[in-house]
Amino acid sequence: MNKIKLLCPSCSSKSIVKTGKRKNKNQTIQRYKCNSCSKTFISSTLKNKTYPAKIILNAISCYNLGHNQNKVSKLISSNFKIKVPQRTISSWLSHYKNICTFAKLRKEATKQYNPKNIINKKTLNHIQPYTFKYHKAKLDILLKENPKFAALNDYIKKINSDKFPHHIFTYNKDNNSNNQRASQLKFNHLKIETFSKNNLTIQLAKLALNLATTNKERHQKIQNFFLTNDSTTIAVEMPVYLTNWDAGYYRNQKGFVFPLNNYKTPITCHIDILQIRNGLIHILDYKPSADKINPAEQLTLYAMALSRKLNLLLYHFKAAWFDENNYYEFFPLHAVYKRES
Numbered sequence: 001m002n003k004i005k006l007l008c009p010s011c012s013s014k015s016i017v018k019t020g021k022r023k024n025k026n027q028t029i030q031r032y033k034c035n036s037c038s039k040t041f042i043s044s045t046l047k048n049k050t051y052p053a054k055i056i057l058n059a060i061s062c063y064n065l066g067h068n069q070n071k072v073s074k075l076i077s078s079n080f081k082i083k084v085p086q087r088t089i090s091s092w093l094s095h096y097k098n099i100c101t102f103a104k105l106r107k108e109a110t111k112q113y114n115p116k117n118i119i120n121k122k123t124l125n126h127i128q129p130y131t132f133k134y135h136k137a138k139l140d141i142l143l144k145e146n147p148k149f150a151a152l153n154d155y156i157k158k159i160n161s162d163k164f165p166h167h168i169f170t171y172n173k174d175n176n177s178n179n180q181r182a183s184q185l186k187f188n189h190l191k192i193e194t195f196s197k198n199n200l201t202i203q204l205a206k207l208a209l210n211l212a213t214t215n216k217e218r219h220q221k222i223q224n225f226f227l228t229n230d231s232t233t234i235a236v237e238m239p240v241y242l243t244n245w246d247a248g249y250y251r252n253q254k255g256f257v258f259p260l261n262n263y264k265t266p267i268t269c270h271i272d273i274l275q276i277r278n279g280l281i282h283i284l285d286y287k288p289s290a291d292k293i294n295p296a297e298q299l300t301l302y303a304m305a306l307s308r309k310l311n312l313l314l315y316h317f318k319a320a321w322f323d324e325n326n327y328y329e330f331f332p333l334h335a336v337y338k339r340e341s
Contacts, residue, residue, distance in 0.1 A: 013037065051088075053210035055080055056096075059089050061228045064102045066115040069093075099203045101231040102138075109137030119227065122160050124239060126169035130270055131220075132159060134235040135227055142234060142276040149276060151310040152234070159239060168266045169239060189259055189335040192296060197327045201284065204230055205324040215288075222286050223273060232275040232282070242267040242301065246308035255338050260301075269302050281306070283319045283332075290323040296330060303332035 013036035020031050033040045055076060062072045069086045076084050097103040109118065113136055121133040134156050143150055158164050208225035212218045223236035244265045250258045260267070273284035283302050287293055299319035307314045314337070320329035 051082070051084065053207075055082060055084065056092050057207060057211055057225070059084065059092055060096055060100055061225065062115075063089070063093060064100065064106060064229050066106075066110045066113065066118055096207075099200060099207065100229040101200065102229050105138065105141055105231050108141060112140065113137045120160070124159075124166060124169070124237075126166065126239065126268075126270070130237045130239070132235070132237045132239065132270075133223075133227055134238070135233065138231070139234045142232070146276055146279065148316070149281060149310070149312070151312065152276075152281075155309055156235060156238070164239075165241070165266075166239075168241060169268050189297060189300060190257060190338065192330045192334045194294075194296070194328050194330045197329065199327055200230070201320070201322050201327050202324060205286070205322060209324055218288065219272065219286055226273055230275075232277040233273055234276060235274040236272065238271045238274050240269055240271060240302060240305040240309055242305040242308065246305065249308060250304065250336065257336050257338060259336060267301060267305065269298070269305060271302055271306070280318050281312075281316055282329075283317060285319075285321045286323065287321045288323055290321050290326040290328065293321070294328075295321050296335060299330075300332040300335040304336070 013034050015035040016032050017035060018031070019033040019040060031040055058079070059072050059076055062075050063069065067075065069089050072089050073084055073086050076082060076089075093103070102109075118137050119133055119135050121131055124130045124132055139153060139156065143153055204226055205222055208222040209218060211225065212221040226233040227236050242260075242265060247258065247260060247265055250256050271283055272286050275282040275284060283299055283306070285295060285299060285302075287295060296319075299321065303314060303317040303319050306312075307317060314333040315331070317332055318329055319332050320327060322328070
């Protein structure tokens with residue numbers, strides 16, 4: 001039996017092996033055994049379900065895009081050649097509504113938008129192709145609840161226009177471009193306190209990863225699932241940048257320690273997941289094996305850049321990195337601002 005890269009849900013051991021399969025009328029399910037505690041399990045988080053995970057999760061996403069349950073049933077039948085009764089879809093929606101929290105916004109959202117226009121997307125030819133997406137209904141609803149973040153609407157619309165400086169996100173070695181990506185920069189920052197949580201982000205990531213058939217797909221599947229099914233994600237792959245003028249703002253602010261004096265600007269980045277929740281703007285980055293890394297520098301730059309684009313103080317931002325087992329968050333302000341003791 002071959003070892004595989006899973007954690008035992010009972011004891012978190014990595015000593016996992018395949019131990020046979022079981023079948024039902026719609027799918028074949030791989031079972032696993034933990035060599036440490038001898039317990040068996042399946043890798044899908046959708047246990048004891050007759051239908052494959054991708055069918056259940058696609059049905060939930062179709063519904064949250066604005067289709068009614070009968071239409072969802074027809075779409076699933078057309079796309080996956082499996083007939084799912086409307087009552088079964090209804091039971092899935094009920095079962096997962098505490099994780100897929102868009103359910104509480106759906107009625108208001110679908111009054112203004114239909115499945116074809118509720119999410120806007122634009123392919124950006126930056127260093128590589130990025131697909132920037134934002135959820136129109138959630139943006140409207142969450143900005144109405146948080147009017148202090150109204151500048152987000154203008155910035156997002158600017159990304160979709162010819163007024164946005166897309167040219168600074170391209171890199172051409174032949175032209176000796178000065179563009180630098182935030183994810184590649186290293187610097188010393190002030191000591192920060194990082195908080196580990198077991199929250200809805202982890203549960204959503206676990207669900208979304210059932211849709212990824214390769215490691216390469218993980219980022220996109222998580223982003224799309226969050227954007228469609230949670231109640232706080234407003235955008236994914238959102239481009240932001242830090243200019244020399246932005247850097248000057250931080251250099252001149254009392255109490256700030258600007259860590260980038262040795263780097264040229266502009267500094268560019270793409271935010272994996274942008275959320276509004278609990279009165280703050282949250283910047284999230286999906287990192288496989290999140291417990292083994294600390295991208296606080298990268299996320300601090302993301303927050304500094306977006307803070308200046310929106311003309312908002314940095315204390316309005318929180319940042320976090322996560323995977324399907326871990327979530328770590330901190331305040332970017334604490335990385336570059338000396339708090340009074």
